[in-house]
Amino acid sequence: MSRRTGSLNLKGRFMFWNKEIETASREDIEQLQSNRLKQCVKKVYENVPLYKTKFDEVGLKPEDISTVDDLTKIPFTVKDDLRDTYPFGMFAVPKKDVVRIHASSGTTGKPTVVGYTTKDLDMWSSVMARLCVAGGVSAHDTAQVAFGYGLFTGAFGLHYALEKIGVTVIPASSGNTEKQIMLMKDFGTTVLISTPSYALYISEVMAQMGIDPKRDLKLKYGLFGAEASTEEMRRELEERLGIVATENYGLSEIIGPGVSGECTDKCGMHINEDHFIVEIIDSVTGEVLPYGEEGEVVITAMSKEALPILRYKTKDISNLIPNKCSCGRTSMRMAKIKGRSDDMLVIRGVNVFPSQIETVLLKSQEVEPHYEIIVKRENWLDQLEVLVEIADTSLLENYSRLEDLQNRIKSEIRTILSIDANVKLVEPNTLKRFQGKAQRVTDLRDQ
Numbered sequence: 424m425s426r427r428t429g430s431l432n433l434k435g436r437f438m439f440w441n442k443e444i445e446t447a448s449r450e451d452i453e454q455l456q457s458n459r460l461k462q463c464v465k466k467v468y469e470n471v472p473l474y475k476t477k478f479d480e481v482g483l484k485p486e487d488i489s490t491v492d493d494l495t496k497i498p499f500t501v502k503d504d505l506r507d508t509y510p511f512g513m514f515a516v517p518k519k520d521v522v523r524i525h526a527s528s529g530t531t532g533k534p535t536v537v538g539y540t541t542k543d544l545d546m547w548s549s550v551m552a553r554l555c556v557a558g559g560v561s562a563h564d565t566a567q568v569a570f571g572y573g574l575f576t577g578a579f580g581l582h583y584a585l586e587k588i589g590v591t592v593i594p595a596s597s598g599n600t601e602k603q604i605m606l607m608k609d610f611g612t613t614v615l616i617s618t619p620s621y622a623l624y625i626s627e628v629m630a631q632m633g634i635d636p637k638r639d640l641k642l643k644y645g646l647f648g649a650e651a652s653t654e655e656m657r658r659e660l661e662e663r664l665g666i667v668a669t670e671n672y673g674l675s676e677i678i679g680p681g682v683s684g685e686c687t688d689k690c691g692m693h694i695n696e697d698h699f700i701v702e703i704i705d706s707v708t709g710e711v712l713p714y715g716e717e718g719e720v721v722i723t724a725m726s727k728e729a730l731p732i733l734r735y736k737t738k739d740i741s742n743l744i745p746n747k748c749s750c751g752r753t754s755m756r757m758a759k760i761k762g763r764s765d766d767m768l769v770i771r772g773v774n775v776f777p778s779q780i781e782t783v784l785l786k787s788q789e790v791e792p793h794y795e796i797i798v799k800r801e802n803w804l805d806q807l808e809v810l811v812e813i814a815d816t817s818l819l820e821n822y823s824r825l826e827d828l829q830n831r832i833k834s835e836i837r838t839i840l841s842i843d844a845n846v847k848l849v850e851p852n853t854l855k856r857f858q859g860k861a862q863r864v865t866d867l868r869d870q
């Protein structure tokens with residue numbers, strides 16, 4: 424079923440990578456999911472001590488799972504399970520069958536380690552190839568991978584998928600931005616692969632170098648991932664770089680990039696449902712929420728050999744979109760990630776996602792999409808401070824216009840969050856830029 428179909432449209436571009444699976448009926452998908460889930464449950468029960476313990480604790484036997492509807496009987500897996508079994512304790516195959524290791528860097532302590540067999544790597548590049556094709560990429564393209572190559576899954580995940588499609592791949596890695604831009608120009612890069620925040624920085628350096636992407640470069644598509652971003656940020660990137668920007672989603676614990684991604688219609692990320700089952704839960708009660716309701720993303724990766732994972736709690740916040748997409752794909756979609764439950768700030772009792780603040784800031788033409796959020800505690804009261812760069816330095820000479828802009832942003836933040844923020848407008852190019860995942864929030868309340 425994972426055989427490449429590579430259906431072409433009239434212009435000779437791919438429309439689908441695995442048409443059969445990408446346009447499969449719900450019944451066929453659920454049948455496939457059920458079969459794979461059944462096999463997976465049996466395999467992890469026999470080979471992964473952690474799962475045997477989890478199952479035994481709730482009195483669950485592998486034969487109790489026969490369809491996807493039984494999924495809710497299975498206990499959740501959390502990041503600490505991977506940490507507690509560091510490094511290879513959750514692998515379901517002997518170490519000799521593992522051909523690749525990746526790891527995500529933990530801010531504290533040991534990283535989370537994941538492994539792949541040869542078959543896993545092939546599945547990974549297939550699911551990611553589908554998402555690249557959905558995002559507009561074809562064999563005619565030249566793609567520059569500006570993710571860091573290393574233990575991080577981003578670069579390799581895209582790299583092999585792009586090669587599979589027949590794209591000319593430039594493994595530029597992240598950083599060295601002026602050289603990136605030189606390569607883009609000289610090699611005729613048509614697709615940029617990076618985090619949205621790095622793409623933004625690249626566009627800024629282009630402007631400083633006097634390069635107009637629409638005039639001087641051949642960029643057509645941007646496939647962005649590894650961090651959540653807003654619709655406003657997408658528009659900004661599309662406008663600055665002259666591209667169609669899509670977002671894709673994944674995490675190393677599940678596979679890396681390749682879980683889901685947008686088609687060029689940009690209306691939710693198509694899930695590769697034949698390999699990943701996505702549920703949305705209430706993270707407090709653990710209850711599965713109905714389609715459309717926002718909650719924590721939980722993913723089961725049931726076809727992997729080295730590291731199958733059941734009901735993994737991602738801490739990412741999204742909702743499911745079940746109806747068929749205008750692109751012809753029938754797969755369930757996930758809305759853009761609103762944020763991570765980890766990133767959610769509770770300020771004076773109000774839940775605040777940095778993405779909500781980004782939405783307000785990027786609406787204003789007078790400020791740049793560079794900002795910092797600082798939360799501190801003064802006199803036992805939480806204070807929210809938002810620093811944002813102004814677009815035009817001449818504004819600094821006009822105090823009343825500056826004050827007016829500041830008040831406008833303040834009032835919009837108040838409308839959306841119902842709390843007051845201390846908005847500070849700063850000069851262009853004074854806030855930090857990012858070459859990987861952006862780090863825009865500083866919470867000083869514990870200090």
Ligand SMILES: [Zn+2]
Nearest residue numbers: 686748750752
């Ligand atoms: Zn679509």
